[in-house]
Amino acid sequence: MTKGLVNRILPFSSVDGPGNRTAIFLQGCNFNCSYCHNPETISLCCNCGACVLECHYNALTTENSKVIWNKRLCKSCDKCLQVCKRNSSPKAIYMTVDEVISEVNKFRVFISGITVSGGECTLQAEFLVELFREAKKLGLTCFIDTNGSIPLWKNKALIDIMDMAMVDLKSYNPLEHKGLTGMDNNVIIENIKHLSKLNKLYEVRTVIVPEVLDNEYNVDMTSKLIASLNPDIRYKIIKYRPIGVRTYMIKSYTPSDKVMSNLRSLAVKNGCRNITLI
Ligand code: SF4
Ligand code: SF4
Numbered sequence: 001m002t003k004g005l006v007n008r009i010l011p012f013s014s015v016d017g018p019g020n021r022t023a024i025f026l027q028g029c030n031f032n033c034s035y036c037h038n039p040e041t042i043s044l045c046c047n048c049g050a051c052v053l054e055c056h057y058n059a060l061t062t063e064n065s066k067v068i069w070n071k072r073l074c075k076s077c078d079k080c081l082q083v084c085k086r087n088s089s090p091k092a093i094y095m096t097v098d099e100v101i102s103e104v105n106k107f108r109v110f111i112s113g114i115t116v117s118g119g120e121c122t123l124q125a126e127f128l129v130e131l132f133r134e135a136k137k138l139g140l141t142c143f144i145d146t147n148g149s150i151p152l153w154k155n156k157a158l159i160d161i162m163d164m165a166m167v168d169l170k171s172y173n174p175l176e177h178k179g180l181t182g183m184d185n186n187v188i189i190e191n192i193k194h195l196s197k198l199n200k201l202y203e204v205r206t207v208i209v210p211e212v213l214d215n216e217y218n219v220d221m222t223s224k225l226i227a228s229l230n231p232d233i234r235y236k237i238i239k240y241r242p243i244g245v246r247t248y249m250i251k252s253y254t255p256s257d258k259v260m261s262n263l264r265s266l267a268v269k270n271g272c273r274n275i276t277l278i
Contacts, residue, residue: 003094004127007041007119011107015278017143017166017202019112022104024131027092029120031147031181033170034250035209035240041119042087051080051090060090069093087246097130104135113141113163122150125158132161143202147181148188152195164202165195166236171213172221180213189225196229203234208255208263210240215255219263220270227271234274237263 005027013023029042036042047067052060059073060080067090080090104114114135116128121144132142141163146152148167152159167188171177174184195201206222208215219237226233239254260277267275 001096001098002127002130003096004100004124004131005044005092006095006100007038007089007092009100009103012110013115016115016117016145017113017164018141020110021143022107022111022114024100024104024114024116026116026119026121026124026127027089028123029118029147030123030149031120031183032087033180035207035212035245035252037241037244038119039087039244039246040081040084040089041092045084045088045090045092046086048086050085051083054079054083097127097134100131101134101138104140105138108138108140111140113143115143115145115166117145118147120147120149122146122152122155122158125150125155129157129161132158136161146191148191149181149183151187152191159198159200162200164200165191166203166205167192167195167201168205168207169218169222169225170207172218172225173214176214176218192225193229196233201229201233203236205236205238207238207240208260209250209252210255210259212240212250212252215259215263216266219266223267223270223272226267231271231273233272234276235267235272236276236278237267238278 007025007027010023013021016023027041028044049062052062057073057075059070061068069091135142143164144162145166169188170180177185204226206218226235240252241254264275264277
């Protein structure tokens with residue numbers, strides 16, 4: 001059975017799709033955005049052992065050149081994440097679909113679905129398909145939270161089994177997008193259009209990062225795109241916040257409420273009817 005590399009499972013989340021959901025964060029991302037607030041999910045662990053020396057609770061050991069995490073001893077102090085220079089985590093573990101489902105089942109009566117996030121969850125598409133197949137048997141809806149960089153229209157099995165997607169459009173300007181992520185935004189925009197056509201686009205997100213991104217242009221163009229597809233698709237406009245961010249990589253600050261409110265007005269003017277500011 002396919003295994004997924006899981007960074008962590010959050011039993012309850014009300015911000016990762018509709019209703020109360022279990023959020024499953026997979027390890028590994030093909031982007032390395034300077035404002036990422038989960039940088040420990042970006043890379044795969046190379047078992048260098050640097051974090052083992054820093055764990056004061058003996059929750060990390062090295063066996064056969066592999067770093068092993070002992071969940072029972074871990075105090076979640078996150079010291080290991082702070083010392084990792086690779087943007088990884090020694091706490092990411094390979095799990096079978098059955099193991100993830102057994103975790104999810106503990107919260108089944110309190111949730112309406114699961115959302116798989118990352119890292120970039122579509123890099124582990126085969127695992128997603130198998131996981132969603134089993135989650136559906138429990139009557140759960142299945143969402144993905146994606147950077148949109150993998151052409152979903154080429155993966156019919158995933159598109160068919162998942163319910164909906166939340167897609168980040170980090171910049172509408174292809175050059176700015178490339179500077180931030182290493183690739184332009186063509187595939188992301190095509191994914192947005194494709195998902196919308198199938199009624200599987202739940203939300204598009206833009207993070208407002210003052211003095212780093214051309215925020216007004218991005219909201220202007222993204223809201224026009226959403227309005228042209230379906231004005232009722234949710235457009236979530238998110239304040240950059242320096243929490244958990246590698247602040248040595250980025251010089252920015254949290255935009256004011258006034259700036260956010262002006263951006264909302266712009267999106268409304270362009271025809272969006274379902275806007276959330278956070
Ligand atoms: S999590 Fe980071 S510091 Fe720890 S072993 Fe892996 S790569 Fe090294
Ligand atoms: S989070 Fe857990 S594994 Fe990491 S340093 Fe703290 S106790 Fe050790």
